[in-house]
Amino acid sequence: MQELLTxxxxxxxxxxxxxxxxxxxxxxxxTSGIFNLAHGATGMLSAFTYWQLRFxxxxxxxxxxxxxxxxxxxxxxxxxxxFVMRGLQGTTEVVRLSVTVALFAFMIGLAxxxxxxxxxxxxxxxxxxxxxxxxxxxxxxxxxxITFGCAVVVAIILRIVLYKTRMGVAMRAxxxxxxxxxxxxxxxxxxxxxxxxxxxxxxxxxxxLLAGDQQxxxxxxxxxxxxxxxxxxxxxxxxxxxTFLGAGLLGLLDAYYLMVSDESWFPQTAFGFSLSGVRSAxxxxxxxxxxxxxxxxxxxxxxxxxxxxxRVPEWRTAIMGAVALVVVVVGISGMLxxxxxxxxxxxxxxxxxxxxxxxxxxxxxxxxxxxxxFAGLGAIAMSKLPGNGNLVTxxxxxxxxxxxxxxxxLPALRLSGIYLALATAAFAVMVSKIVFNQRQTFQTGNITVxxxxxxxxxxxxxRARLILASVCFAILGLIVVAVRRSxxxxxxxxxxxxxxxxxxxxxxxxxxxLAAFAISAGIAACAGALAGDKVSPQQYEFxxxxxxxxxxxxxxxxxxxxxxFGGLLLGGNSVLAxxxxxxxxxxxxxxxxxxxxxxxxxxxxAAQIGDSFRPLIEQPRLIAISAAGAxxxxxxxAADVISHWSFFVASVVWILAVSPNLPALTAAAPxxxxxxxxxxxxxxxxATGVDWSSALxxxxxxxxxxxxxxxxxxxxxxxxVENSPRVHTASPDLAGLDTDFxxxxxxxxxxxxxxxx
Amino acid sequence: MSTPPIxxxxxxxxxxxxxxxxxxxxxxxxxxxxxxxxxxxxxxKSTTIKVISGLLRPSAGHLIVxxxxxxxxxxxxxxxxxxxxIPEGRGIxxxxxxxxxxxxxxxxxxxxxxxxxRTYARFPRLGERRTQLxxxxxxxxxxxxxxxxxxxxxxxxxxxxxLSMGLAPLIxxxxxxxxxxxxxxxxSVLVVEQFARTVLGVADTAVLLAHGTVRMxxxxxxxxxxxxxxxxxxx
Ligand SMILES: Nc1ncnc2c1ncn2[C@@H]1O[C@H](COP(=O)(O)OP(=O)(O)OP(=O)(O)O)[C@@H](O)[C@H]1O
Ligand SMILES: [Mg+2]
Numbered sequence: 001m002q003e004l005l006t007x008x009x010x011x012x013x014x015x016x017x018x019x020x021x022x023x024x025x026x027x028x029x030x031t032s033g034i035f036n037l038a039h040g041a042t043g044m045l046s047a048f049t050y051w052q053l054r055f056x057x058x059x060x061x062x063x064x065x066x067x068x069x070x071x072x073x074x075x076x077x078x079x080x081x082x083f084v085m086r087g088l089q090g091t092t093e094v095v096r097l098s099v100t101v102a103l104f105a106f107m108i109g110l111a112x113x114x115x116x117x118x119x120x121x122x123x124x125x126x127x128x129x130x131x132x133x134x135x136x137x138x139x140x141x142x143x144x145x146i147t148f149g150c151a152v153v154v155a156i157i158l159r160i161v162l163y164k165t166r167m168g169v170a171m172r173a174x175x176x177x178x179x180x181x182x183x184x185x186x187x188x189x190x191x192x193x194x195x196x197x198x199x200x201x202x203x204x205x206x207x208x209l210l211a212g213d214q215q216x217x218x219x220x221x222x223x224x225x226x227x228x229x230x231x232x233x234x235x236x237x238x239x240x241x242x243t244f245l246g247a248g249l250l251g252l253l254d255a256y257y258l259m260v261s262d263e264s265w266f267p268q269t270a271f272g273f274s275l276s277g278v279r280s281a282x283x284x285x286x287x288x289x290x291x292x293x294x295x296x297x298x299x300x301x302x303x304x305x306x307x308x309x310x311r312v313p314e315w316r317t318a319i320m321g322a323v324a325l326v327v328v329v330v331g332i333s334g335m336l337x338x339x340x341x342x343x344x345x346x347x348x349x350x351x352x353x354x355x356x357x358x359x360x361x362x363x364x365x366x367x368x369x370x371x372x373x374f375a376g377l378g379a380i381a382m383s384k385l386p387g388n389g390n391l392v393t394x395x396x397x398x399x400x401x402x403x404x405x406x407x408x409x410l411p412a413l414r415l416s417g418i419y420l421a422l423a424t425a426a427f428a429v430m431v432s433k434i435v436f437n438q439r440q441t442f443q444t445g446n447i448t449v450x451x452x453x454x455x456x457x458x459x460x461x462x463r464a465r466l467i468l469a470s471v472c473f474a475i476l477g478l479i480v481v482a483v484r485r486s487x488x489x490x491x492x493x494x495x496x497x498x499x500x501x502x503x504x505x506x507x508x509x510x511x512x513x514l515a516a517f518a519i520s521a522g523i524a525a526c527a528g529a530l531a532g533d534k535v536s537p538q539q540y541e542f543x544x545x546x547x548x549x550x551x552x553x554x555x556x557x558x559x560x561x562x563x564x565f566g567g568l569l570l571g572g573n574s575v576l577a578x579x580x581x582x583x584x585x586x587x588x589x590x591x592x593x594x595x596x597x598x599x600x601x602x603x604x605x606a607a608q609i610g611d612s613f614r615p616l617i618e619q620p621r622l623i624a625i626s627a628a629g630a631x632x633x634x635x636x637x638a639a640d641v642i643s644h645w646s647f648f649v650a651s652v653v654w655i656l657a658v659s660p661n662l663p664a665l666t667a668a669a670p671x672x673x674x675x676x677x678x679x680x681x682x683x684x685x686x687a688t689g690v691d692w693s694s695a696l697x698x699x700x701x702x703x704x705x706x707x708x709x710x711x712x713x714x715x716x717x718x719x720x721v722e723n724s725p726r727v728h729t730a731s732p733d734l735a736g737l738d739t740d741f742x743x744x745x746x747x748x749x750x751x752x753x754x755x756x757x
Numbered sequence: 758m759s760t761p762p763i764x765x766x767x768x769x770x771x772x773x774x775x776x777x778x779x780x781x782x783x784x785x786x787x788x789x790x791x792x793x794x795x796x797x798x799x800x801x802k803s804t805t806i807k808v809i810s811g812l813l814r815p816s817a818g819h820l821i822v823x824x825x826x827x828x829x830x831x832x833x834x835x836x837x838x839x840x841x842x843i844p845e846g847r848g849i850x851x852x853x854x855x856x857x858x859x860x861x862x863x864x865x866x867x868x869x870x871x872x873x874x875r876t877y878a879r880f881p882r883l884g885e886r887r888t889q890l891x892x893x894x895x896x897x898x899x900x901x902x903x904x905x906x907x908x909x910x911x912x913x914x915x916x917x918x919x920l921s922m923g924l925a926p927l928i929x930x931x932x933x934x935x936x937x938x939x940x941x942x943x944x945s946v947l948v949v950e951q952f953a954r955t956v957l958g959v960a961d962t963a964v965l966l967a968h969g970t971v972r973m974x975x976x977x978x979x980x981x982x983x984x985x986x987x988x989x990x991x992x
Contacts, residue, residue, distance in 0.1 A: 169857045170864075176850040179812055183844060184906070185836035185864030 006138045007255040013144040015251020016151030017206050017213075018283075019244045021228035022235065023158060024202030029237050030175045031195040034085055034096050035418040037546075038103035040225025042200050043207025044218055045107050046073050047124070048115050050208045051216055055122040068208070069201050077200030078193045085196070086189065093417045094367050098553040101546045104222070111218055126212040147209045154202065155244055161198070162240075171195055175238075219543070226429060226542075227283035229422055233290040246290070254282055273438050281433035284426040291423045292411050313559065318481040320623075321561065322474035329470035331634050333463045335644045341462040347571020348469035352527035354552035354570075355473065355563040358480050360520035361549075362557035363489060365496030366513065367421040370428035371524045371548055376540030377401045377431070378525025379449045380441050389450030389532075397529045398522045405521020406514045413513055416499070428542035436537035451532035465532055472530055476523055477560040483519060492516055615663035622666070626659040633688065645693035645702060652706050653687040657714030664718070676720040683713030761824045763788045763945045764809065764914055769818035771808050778804045780969040781818065786914070791936075791946045793960035793977060795953045801969040802949045803845050806918045809947070810842040811835040822914070837865060841912030845919050845949075848903030851892025855883055858891050858902055865910040876905040879935070897928040904935055907944075915939060917948040921955055933959055953980070 021043065029035050036042075046068055053064035084103065088096050115121075126143035133140055162168040173181045174188045181188050206228075207221055214220055227250065234246025257279055260266055268275055278285075333341060353371050360366050381397035382389060412423045436442050451459050452468065459468050483489050491512045494501070503509055528540070538544070547570060555566025616622050630651055637647035658680050665673055665680075687709055696702050762785040771779045778801045786792050796802050807813035809820060811832035820828045827835065836842070849858055859872050877884030880901045886894060891902055900920060907915050917936065921929040937959050940946050950956040957963060960977040 166860055166863065169853060169860050172857075173850045173853060173861050176852050179832070180844060180848060180850065181861070182812065182832035183810055183836055183842045183848070184861045185833050185866075186861060187831075187833045 002137055003259060005135070007259040008252065009135065009138070009140055009144065010258075011252035011255030012248060013147045013251070014254055015248040016148045017210050017224070018228045018231045018250050019151045019247035020154050020202050020206040020209070021225060022231035022243045022247050023154060023240055024199040024206075025225070025228060025232045026235060026237060026240060026243050027158075027171075027195050027202070028199040029232075031171050032081070032085060032192045034088065034100065035237075035422075036103075036199070037097060037100040037225070038107060039199070039203050040207075040222045040228070041104045041107035041111075042073070042076065043203040043205075043210070043224065044221035045076075045111055045207075046200075046204030047207035047211035047216060047221055048111055050204075051122070051124050051211065052115075055124060061127070065208070069204050073200040073204035074197035077196035077198070080200070081193045081196035082189075086192070092365065093421075094361055094365065094557070095553060097367055097418060097421055098550050101550045102554075105547055105550060108218060108222065115216075121216065124211050124216050143209075143212050147213075150205060150209060151244070151247075154205070155240070158240060167191065167194055222543070223429075226287070226425065229425070230283050230287035230290055233287060233294070233419075233422065236294070250283055250286055253286065254279070257282060273440070277433035277437050281430045284429040284433075288411075288423060288426040288430070291415060291419055291426070294415075294419065311559075313481045313484055315481070315485070318478060318560070322478055324627075325474050325477075325564070326467070326470050330467055333466050335637070335647070336463075338462055341466050343571060344568075345462060345466045345469055347568040348466065348473055349527055349531065349567075350548060350551075350570045351564045351567025352469075352473055352476060352530070353524055353548050354555065354557070354567040355476055355480060355560065356520045356523035356527065357549065357552045357557050358560060358563050359483055359489075359492060359523075360516045361552065362559065362562070363484060363492040363496065364513070364516040366416065366516060367418075367549075368424040368517075368520065369421050369542065369545055369549055370424040370431075371520070372528075372540045372545040373428040373431045373542070374401055374405060374521040374524035375528030376436060376535075376537065377404060377521075378528030379531050379535050379540070380447070380528075381525065382529035382531075383447050383449045384440075388453065390453045391455075394452055394526070394529050398525045401525030401528075402518040402522035406518040408521075409514055409517035413510055425542060428545060432537060432541045436540065442537045446534050446536050448534050449529065449531040452530060459532075469530065472526065473564065476526060477564070480523070480560055488512070488515055613660055616659055619663060622659075622662045625662060626655075629654050629658070636688070642688060643691050643693040645696075646688060646691055649692050649702065649706055649709065650684065650687040653683055653709050653713065657683060657710045657717070661714065661717045668720075672720055676717040679720065680713055680717045683709060683717075760788055762786055762821075763823050764947070765819075765821040766805070766809070767819040767821065769805075769808055769815045769820065771804060771813055771815040771818075773813075777816075778969050779808070779815070782966070782969070782971055784964060784971065784974075786945050786947055789940070789943045789945055790962060791940045791948065791960045793953070793956040793963045794947060794949045794966060795951070795956075795963055795980075796966035796972075798951065800966045802951075802966055803918055804969075805966065806842065806844070806916050806947070806949060810840060810844075810916055833864070839865075839911075839913035840916070841865075841907045841910060841914070842916040843903045843907060843918065843920065845922070847896070847899045848906070849891045849899050851890065853891055854888050855891055855894075855902060856887045859905065859909070862906045862910055865906075865912075867910050872905075872909040875909040879908055880905060896924055897932075900924060900928070900932055904932060907939060908935065911942075912944060915944050915946045917946065919949055919951065921950065921952065929955060 021039065025036060025039050028039075049072060050064055050068045053059045053067060054061055059067075080103065084099060088099060126141060127146050128142040131142040133142065133145065160168075162172060170181060170186045170191050171194070173184075173186065174191050178188050181191070203225075206224065210221060210224055228247070231243050231247035231250055234249070235241075235243030261279065329344075333344075336344065353375050356371050356374070357368065360368055378397055378401045381400050382393060385393045385396055387393035387396075408427055412420055415423050441447075451465065453459075457464075459465055484492075492515075494505075495509060495512050495516075499509060528535075548567075551566035551570045552563055553566070555564070555569060556562025557566070616626065633642075633647055633650045633654060636642045636650075637644060642650070661676065661680065665676055668676065692702055692705070696705060764784075764786040766782050766784040769779055769782045770777065782801070782805060784792075784794075784805070794802050794805065804813065808815050811820075811827075811830055811834070814829055818828070819826050820830075822835070822838070822840070832842075842848075850861065853861070856873070859876060860869060862872050863869050873887075877887075882898060883902055883905060886898070891899060894902070904920075907917075915936075920932050920936070924932070933955065936946065936948065940959065948956050948960065953963070957977045957980060962974065963977040963980045964974045965972040965980075
């Protein structure tokens with residue numbers, strides 16, 4: 001009996017922290033429609049800040065608390081709303097979620113940078129450390145009581161703010177009808193800022209309370225939010241009382257599980273599998289159940305015109321791209337050092353994982369936060385299945401994981417948007433807590449995935465593995481393109497554009513979604529199975545999946561090229577960290593920083609770059625020139641006329657500065673053509689003629705040089721030919737009247753009318 | 758026309774994304790004038806209201822209020838400056854109580870006690886339901902609540918979009934009686950209706966909109982059935 005009381009108190013105080021976190025989530029979600037995955041990270045940063053003020057700089061606790069919770073946190077929330085979240089109106093849920101993922105990555109990077117992991121850090125003390133009070137014979141620390149009290153106070157304050165103040169009423173009004181709030185003279189932007197401010201303070205409070213309990217560690221503090229998701233979902237993301245109730249139940253469940261799991265009758269294993277990970281997975285299990293128990297959301301007709309639009313890939317472009325990719329990799333792989341080869345290989349592995357998101361997230365608009373989980377399952381399958389990594393093993397591994405993907409998707413079929421994303425997050429955490437820690441999977445913490453064995457070819461060097469990876473990516477990319485161009489592909493896109501319309505047309509949403517999940521899981525599994533090295537379960541954790549999802553969206557998740565770009569960017573980020581130590585800290589916040597700007601360019605970087613190359617791709621003659629030039633530069637290097645670095649500089653300038661300008665150049669008036677051509681020639685001469693490996697001593701400087709050359713010559717030449725007629729996409733209304741038809745016009749028109757899905 | 762109009766649209770073009778809806782609309786409302794904006798479905802009436810109220814930024818042209826060019830001003834700034842808009846549908850917050858709905862009207866700068874007093878005096882029925890969720894009231898009561906904002910906040914200009922939508926004729930008549938009372942206090946009113954007969958009694962001037970352009974403007978009393986029929990049938 002007394003034990004029960006004890007654990008009840010423990011459970012309630014845990015629940016109190018969940019409640020404070022979850023209420024902050026609910027406040028921002030209801031007022032701005034953004035589910036803030038970075039909420040936990042805000043709490044983490046604020047715990048560190050408080051530690052800095054209180055324990056490092058020895059400020060008195062009330063002052064430190066005041067500064068953290070009432071000045072810095074609200075300020076952070078307001079800045080986030082103003083400069084990050086506000087730009088997100090009219091974007092898809094995928095982009096909105098990705099931006100919060102970016103914020104998450106940014107904050108973790110920032111914390112790692114400012115407070116590097118350091119064991120000799122001053123301890124983070126509980127409030128009134130050492131003091132406790134006896135309740136029913138059991139000692140309860142003051143900290144626990146304070147935690148519980150905080151939740152009660154938060155509940156009361158939120159109630160008063162939301163129902164008794166005009167700002168609070170306006171917050172609820174914005175949820176009801178944003179436009180009408182404006183028509184009343186209210187300022188929804190300010191209301192949102194206020195909500196984000198409050199929310200950040202709540203996260204901060206929870207972070208500080210939790211850090212008192214568990215010390216300053218980035219991971220648990222950040223993941224705290226996942227536990228709170230469950231409470232927020234129980235509250236249907238809008239009801240604060242239900243959220244508090246859910247948080248309390250969650251805390252109690254955890255405490256009671258702890259209580260009974262010590263009993264002798266409690267099973268430690270089931271069917272030969274260890275149950276040790278179940279406790280830490282409890283909140284995610286609850287989250288999963290709460291998500292499934294949600295009432296079916298109604299299908300919405302695609303009301304908002306989204307800012308993202310993606311073209312249907314063409315076979316010609318796709319095959320050319322695939323061949324070019326492999327040729328380029330074969331060409332340059334001979335010049336790379338061993339470590340750079342491994343880094344690029346890593347980039348390709350990431351790229352395959354981001355590619356797995358293209359059919360699911362890019363085409364079908366279903367967000368998954370668990371791509372690496374499937375990659376992990378693929379790696380396990382590849383190493384455990386008989387055959388020691390031959391082609392059959394690979395195929396079987398892919399098929400098995402694809403089936404797992406479909407099975408996992410089954411219960412989640414009725415979910416979409418953030419609910420689906422959260423369900424996949426819950427799945428990712430459950431798998432890493434319960435499956436990856438089994439003797440049967442990652443028994444010693446590491447397993448070796450065999451290198452793929454192909455008849456007649458031996459793949460034993462890093463270079464061979466790199467080429468293999470590029471070939472695999474090219475094949476997978478072509479498969480994805482084939483999917484997009486098939487009936488299934490049109491169904492996937494229909495699912496994204498308007499589930500309601502798709503359903504009324506008699507399309508089976510269920511089968512389409514299942515297919516999307518299976519394909520995606522299969523591709524991710526392939527990435528995992530091709531690891532060809534020692535792998536550890538940490539590589540496949542949920543938190544590792546987040547940057548992947550983020551960079552897939554940054555690169556442009558709607559296209560294969562975007563996936564490649566995103567994957568290489570992620571790989572490149574680690575390249576940058578190793579070769580340019582001075583910017584090492586910057587690379588920690590790199591992925592987050594690029595992601596935060598997504599609101600401005602929701603289609604991703606690849607689409608933007610692709611746009612500047614589109615006129616080029618239309619003209620085979622110019623493609624030939626461009627390819628010949630690139631080959632020429634490579635030949636110069638192969639013949640040892642120029643150094644590897646000069647090759648690198650020259651080819652980047654050629655591809656990014658010269659090639660996109662070719663179409664405009666050929667179309668420009670003669671005078672301007674000569675001027676711009678001469679300018680570009682000077683650029684190429686500088687890039688090729690100087691021996692950059694001796695002229696500059698650091699890789700960082702060379703990279704800056706490349707960026708400078710591209711900007712100076714590429715943009716410069718573009719300016720010169722600006723006034724001449726350029727290939728452009730006119731409004732469909734005008735095409736044929738005062739401009740000539742081009743293929744894009746027709747495509748655009750068809751897209752607008754909806755002829756092409 | 759000695760005093761400048763209180764509200765003027767000059768060559769306003771506006772639309773949604775790549776779809777153009779208004780193709781150069783000219784419109785002016787004199788001080789204290791009641792103007793009826795008529796037109797068939799999809800003519801762009803609600804779009805015009807959105808432009809005037811500041812919710813939709815025109816792609817070209819000017820919005821001039823009391824002689825000042827306010828093109829591009831935010832809806833909330835215009836609202837605080839005395840422009841009161843009752844949008845299409847129900848202009849209320851369904852999940853707030855009646856009282857909280859009125860609290861939202863205080864952004865206009867009026868005291869809550871004044872607003873409540875005036876509202877409950879005009880619409881005693883709302884007084885009885887002040888703690889009820891607005892969304893659970895009848896359609897007529899909801900429309901009273903949205904009109905209450907116009908009554909209690911002394912706007913300079915009132916914009917009404919299809920007050921009558923989905924309501925019984927008797928209630929519509931009652932609501933338009935209130936509109937007439939507001940107009941009698943000197944408020945300039947722009948009222949949008951599809952069914953011209955309901956408003957022509959209240960309005961001084963009528964403007965006919967079709968396919969995003971003004972087809973004709975004139976004295977309300979001079980608009981005959983034949984004109985309306987022609988415009989609605991798109992001739
Ligand atoms: N949010 C929107 N996005 C895209 N198009 C819109 C939007 N709102 C209105 N339209 C289009 O603009 C045109 C004019 O619409 P508007 O609502 O102004 O018409 P209306 O005159 O008020 O019609 P009704 O009498 O039916 O209310 C219509 O063709 C409509 O389809
Ligand atoms: Mg309308």
